[in-house]
Amino acid sequence: MAKKGGVQQLQADLQNDEDFEKFLERPGLLVLDIYSEWCGPCLGMVGSLRKIKLEIGGDNLHLAICKSDTISYLKRFCKKSEPTWMFVTKGKATNLLFGSNTPKLMKLIAQELELLNKPRTFYDITELQPEEERRRKVKLDTQTEAINKEKAAKKKKRHDYLNMMTDTIIENIPDMGVTVFGPQVNRDMYKKLLEPAENMKLQCKDRRVINVSRADFDVVNYACPNPLSEDVLEQLDQKDLMMCFWKMPEDDRRPIPEVLNKYAHELTKERHEVDDLTEEEIVHPPIIVPMDLTIEIELQEGEEWEDEPEPEPEPPPAPKKAHLKKEEAPTPAATAEPVEGEEDEGEEGSEGDEGGEGGEAGEGPEMPDLQMEPFDLDFDLDDGEEAEDEAEPEPEVEIVVKKRYRKKIIRIPPIWVAGNARTHAALIYVFFRQQTSGFLPPDPAPEPPHIIMAFDAYKKRDLISVMERLKDDVPRYGFFTSDEAEDAKLIANSATKYAGLPQNPTDKIVFKVNKQTSHTMLSLATYGPSYVSPDAVIGHEEALKFFPESYKTAEQEAIEMAERESVKPKKKKKRSSIHNVKSENAEQAPATSTEESGESRPATAPEGEETVLAETQLGEAPPTEGEQPPAAGEGAEAPREGSTSAPAEGEAAPVPTGEETAAAAENPDAGGGLEVAHSEAPPEAEGHTEAPAEAPPEEAPPAE
Missing domain, CATH: 3.40.30.10 (Glutaredoxin)
Structure with a gap:
């Protein structure tokens, strides 16, 4: 204590x-x-x-x-x-x-x-002290660098994907191109646009009027050598433009941009024609012409514009001067008329007063004192109101004078042709995607930016409950030996597996968190993370180290195990059937002689009993040592007890008698073997075997 x-x-x-x-x-x-x-x-x-x-x-x-x-x-x-x-x-x-x-x-x-x-x-x-200022600057520089790095990585990834898409389009439809017409070209002019195309054997496979955006042209111009200027793109944003999808002539092997540029030239050039009667040259204007737009841009305070035209800046200030004159004109009139009236009234009043004073001598000295006080008060108030009236228009005049404008002329081309085949493929990818449905897969859903958040493993219960609520924003998690991506080793991919393993105080639970909404990150941050990725670029690199493509969640492992179990019994059954066929072939190999004779061999007979069974089934057996071979008629006329002869074709198998049943009971091995032989005889043997020609008829066994 x-x-x-x-x-x-x-x-x-x-x-x-x-x-x-x-x-x-x-x-x-x-x-x-x-x-x-x-x-x-x-x-x-x-x-x-x-x-x-x-x-x-x-x-x-x-x-x-x-x-x-x-x-x-x-x-x-x-x-x-x-x-x-x-x-x-x-x-x-x-x-x-x-x-x-x-x-x-x-x-x-x-x-x-x-x-x-x-x-x-x-x-x-x-x-903030100098050390804090230094750290703040380093932090801002790091953040700026990370943002630029993230933008560069995203741009490269986007370009790689667009290269793959445009390569596929060029490979599948190499003879297709797109022309983009300006807003001055409408649908009614389509027939005129087709005249030069038909002369060049160009086929318009599709025509659309599309509301374009700046983002669309950002994709189209990613590899374009001749993009439209920024001013033109700004004016075309959210405008309806007509576009044509052309098929090149089969006999024309020139590049797509060269063919379509020639078509654009035919549309924008003057056509000269000689009249047959008068022999005068007639000049026809171009089918489509550029459009000039004049826009006004407000000049900022202190900004100078050297190229400002002299006659055109006069109209904006003109109304300002007129406005000033109008305000100045009524001001003297408003001030002069009442003053004159007041002076007249004052003079008349003063004369009347003087006349009154002359008529009443006793009241003369007191009246001027009574009249001077209200006169002074009124005069002071009028001066104040006039001063306010004069002060009010001044700020308006200053505000109006400060605004200055400059004029800028922007020329919108009537037709635009991309300068390379890849940009034409990009135009097809953005504006004519339906033409690629047969060979181009749909765009995958982009992966949201994500970061890594690491915590001490003992907080797993609370963190996993939060993760279950926000599962869409936390696609991966796992238990690791460290929160440093370079040194971390995977311990388990689920809390259940981790609970059954030895645990260390330094173990970490790591989450891959989507950076779409701040709500998820804030919910997890309340539990005190030991590490958080500084930005999405570093977070993406760390996520690839913690959770590579080979990483599998517990749910994925369970699904794969269920699939393996559903396939595994079929494979076993197939192997067992193959094994049974091999064993049957091995058992049938030594019994070819018995199958040819039409008799079946017991499947489970021991080695010592095979010869005995063969004797009982065939009626003949090779003599053992010390015995004489039996006579030819003896074995055929009197078969041994317990033996059975094969039934002829079309006859039913003989029913065993009571004595045969008793004999089978005394010798179970032999009976069992016979029964198995009858029941397991292969069906092929019946078709291939024939009963011997001199087979003896069935006779009952002799009585004892």
Whole structure:
């Protein structure tokens, strides 16, 4: 307990603005350990801080931990995980240190104690110090570089995809091209446009009027050597343009741009013709001509325009001058007429007053005093109103005069022909996609930008519950040995598998998070990530290392296992049937003699009984040692007990008698073998075997 109390006395715990302001009033050097609520103060420095306070700091050194979440002066340090040390003297900041480098911190504290009463530069607590400015600049530069890198990577990826699409189009329809007509060319002119095309044997396979956008031309012009100018594209944005899809002549082997440029020349040139009667030359105007658009651009303050035409800038200021004259003209009239009227009325009134004064001598001296006060008040009010009226038009005049315009003429061409085959393929890809449906696959859904977010593995329960709610934005997750993409090794691809493995405190759960909406990232960030990708480009590279193409989620593994199990029994059945065929062939190989004779051999008879069974079935057997061969008629007339003869064609198998059944019971091996032989005899044997010609008729066995 004493140790805990010592730690509390060593560093003051500041939680709000009031405590913070009181602490800043202390003399000496104040060292503030600034932390965020989710991270906590740097506990590893406590021993070193106690040592330096006892050795050289003494009463001149005061230590505190400051919670940036609740102290308004330190809001810029909120939500940061890096340890931050601020040095304060006389209520002003003198230095700042980031990180947990103990020797560096101790050295800086010693230096600040030496400079305690010396002149130096001070900063407000809320003011950014040079180290912060440097870090801020580095951060901005890094972000700008990352954004440019992301744009370049996205552009390259887009160009690679467009190259693949246009290559496919060029390969499948190499004799197709597109012409884009300006907004001055409408559908009614289509018949006139076809006349030069028919002379050149061009076939218009499709014609469309399309509302184009700037984004469409960004795709079309990605590899174009002669794109339309930026001013023209700006004027064509959201305009309806007619486009024709042409098939080149079969006998014309020239490049598509050359053929269509000749067609464009025929449309835009003057045609000369000689009249047969008068022999005069007649000049016909071009079928289509350029269109000039004049636009006004407002000049900014201080901007100069040298090429401004002299006669054309006069119309805009003209109405301004007229406006000024109109405002100035009524002003004197409005001011002069009432003044004159007032003067007349004043004169008349004064004359009447004088006449009154002459008639009444007693009231003469008092009246001027009564009349002067209201006259002075009215005069002052009138002057104020007139001054306000004069002041009101001045700001309007200034605002109008400040606006200056310049005129710019933009020429819209009547027809545009791309300068290479790839741009023609891009025009087909963007505006005539239906012509490629037979060979070009649909565009895949673009993968959204994503980042990597890593957390300590012990937070898995809460994090996975969040991931389940936002599954569309978190396509991948897994457990790894580290949150560094270069060194991390996969432990498990699901929480269930990870629970059954040995776990380490350094294990991390890593999420691949789509950067479409900030809601998902904010929901996960509340659990304190140990690492977050700085931008989408680095996040994409890290995601390829954590989750390569070979990575499979637990759901994918379950689906593949189910598919393997559904296919596996069929393969086993096929193998077992092959094995059965091989075994049947092996069993049938030594019994060819029995099959030829029309008899079947027992399938399960032991080796020693094969000869006996052959004797019983055929009626003959080779004599054993010491025995004489039987006579020819004996074996045929009196077969042994228990033997059966093969039935002739068309006859039913003989039914065993009671004695044969009893004999089979006494000798189960022989009976079982016979039964198996009858039941498992191959059907082919019946068709190929014939009963012997001299087969003896069936006879009942002799009685005992």
